[in-house]
Amino acid sequence: MRFFGKSQNNPSREALREQQQWSEQTMAALERGQIPPYVRKRVESQKDGDQPWTSDLSVSDWLLLRQYGLRPIGMVMGSSVYHIGYSAANYGGMWASRRLPDLEMAMLNGRELALSRMREEAQLLGAHAVVGVRLDTRLPGFHSHQTEFVAFGTAVRLADVSVPEKPLLCTVTAIDFVKLLQVGTIPISVGVGVSAYYQSSTRQDEWQESSWYNREMTHFTDAVYEVRHLAMRNLERQIRETNGTGVLAHETFMKVYEAEVERGEEKRTDHILEFVAIGTIVSSGKDAHQPSIATGLLLNDTPPQSQVQMPSVAIANSE
Numbered sequence: 381m382r383f384f385g386k387s388q389n390n391p392s393r394e395a396l397r398e399q400q401q402w403s404e405q406t407m408a409a410l411e412r413g414q415i416p417p418y419v420r421k422r423v424e425s426q427k428d429g430d431q432p433w434t435s436d437l438s439v440s441d442w443l444l445l446r447q448y449g450l451r452p453i454g455m456v457m458g459s460s461v462y463h464i465g466y467s468a469a470n471y472g473g474m475w476a477s478r479r480l481p482d483l484e485m486a487m488l489n490g491r492e493l494a495l496s497r498m499r500e501e502a503q504l505l506g507a508h509a510v511v512g513v514r515l516d517t518r519l520p521g522f523h524s525h526q527t528e529f530v531a532f533g534t535a536v537r538l539a540d541v542s543v544p545e546k547p548l549l550c551t552v553t554a555i556d557f558v559k560l561l562q563v564g565t566i567p568i569s570v571g572v573g574v575s576a577y578y579q580s581s582t583r584q585d586e587w588q589e590s591s592w593y594n595r596e597m598t599h600f601t602d603a604v605y606e607v608r609h610l611a612m613r614n615l616e617r618q619i620r621e622t623n624g625t626g627v628l629a630h631e632t633f634m635k636v637y638e639a640e641v642e643r644g645e646e647k648r649t650d651h652i653l654e655f656v657a658i659g660t661i662v663s664s665g666k667d668a669h670q671p672s673i674a675t676g677l678l679l680n681d682t683p684p685q686s687q688v689q690m691p692s693v694a695i696a697n698s699e
Contacts, residue, residue: 415458415497423454423504435534436512441554448558449539453505458498458531462490476580477603479610480652483576487654488614490529491515491572495549498531502547507535509548511557513570515631515658550660551630565664568622573615573657579603581648603653607634611655624661632657 391399406416415423435442435452445451464486494515502510510533518528535547536554550557550567560567585599619627637652 413493413496415500419501420504423456423501436532437534437554441512444558445536445554450508450536450554450558451539453507453535453537454501456498456501456505456507456510456533456535458494458496458501460490460493460497460529462486462493462527462529464527477599477606478578480576480578483652483654484574484614486527487574487576487656488572490527491531491574494529494531495570495572498533499547499549502533502535502549503545505535506537506543507547508538508541508543509550509557509567510535511550511552511554513549513551513630515570515572551658552628552660556628560662565662568624568661568663571615571618571622571624571627571657571659571661573611573613573618575607575610575614575653575655577603577607577610577653577655579651579653581650583646586648600651603651604634607653607655611657615657615659619661622661623663625664627659627661629657629659631659 409416433453434455436455437445437452442452464483495513498510498513513531513533516530516532518530533549534554536557537543548567549570551570552560552567557567579600582599585597588595588597615627619625633656635654637654639650639652641648641650
């Protein structure tokens with residue numbers, strides 16, 4: 381073994397050429413919004429049964445899926461590391477409160493790429509749906525321009541039913557997915573409403589923050605209402621575009637970043653507000669029957685065998 385000098389195991393020209401070709405194929409796939417070739421190969425081997433299936437289902441979820449003819453076929457993921465042209469600190473110094481449409485677009489596009497790649501993995505597995513979808517955002521730091529958007533979920537397949545071209549994506553759990561289909565409510569897709577708002581602080585705001593009296597910060601309250609209103613409007617637009625009737629909200633959250641600014645000789649603290657609402661868009665028509673709730677005691681160890689019917693409406697709306 382040589383501790384100094386060049387290693388004797390340098391890669392050959394052919395290996396370097398294959399590595400370069402592999403890298404180019406990966407970059408080309410990512411630029412098309414697709415998953416890398418090596419991920420596709422792994423997913424295809426999992427579909428063929430060469431790999432054990434994975435999931436984030438609870439025991440209750442897994443047992444109910446089996447009871448109704450659904451089975452998990454693998455945990456799927458989509459990721460996108462997105463460059464945001466402006467970080468929160470770059471907006472400092474604005475003289476008026478307003479929307480930040482370029483930041484909103486980046487927040488939405490990054491999540492859509494992650495969801496699209498997760499759907500592609502589920503499609504390769506031959507899934508009918510992805511349940512329990514979760515969206516995560518990882519921001520390295522306040523001044524960073526890079527943000528990672530990640531989507532997770534469990535792909536499920538319904539026995540003896542043709543696979544749709546595009547699997548359904550929903551944030552509801554496996555148990556809730558079965559319940560929705562039983563009452564004729566069709567999950568359509570994951571809806572994401574985002575909004576970004578710049579709140580410019582005034583001299584009055586600074587006085588109120590340093591006051592000894594209890595009082596509402598009305599400008600800050602207005603900014604919270606405004607950013608939430610804009611995000612919900614965007615989510616409602618997605619519901620109409622997908623012919624949905626409503627959304628089952630899975631998660632709503634707001635992030636606030638401080639931006640130290642100088643206006644003349646004065647220093648003030650402005651705020652960047654980001655509001656995100658994520659849920660499952662559903663279609664529930666007038667013909668959907670109302671669920672009946674009953675309490676019973678099972679005396680045998682064998683659960684009743686049932687099967688969920690995957691409506692054709694769900695498959696058509698998922699495309």
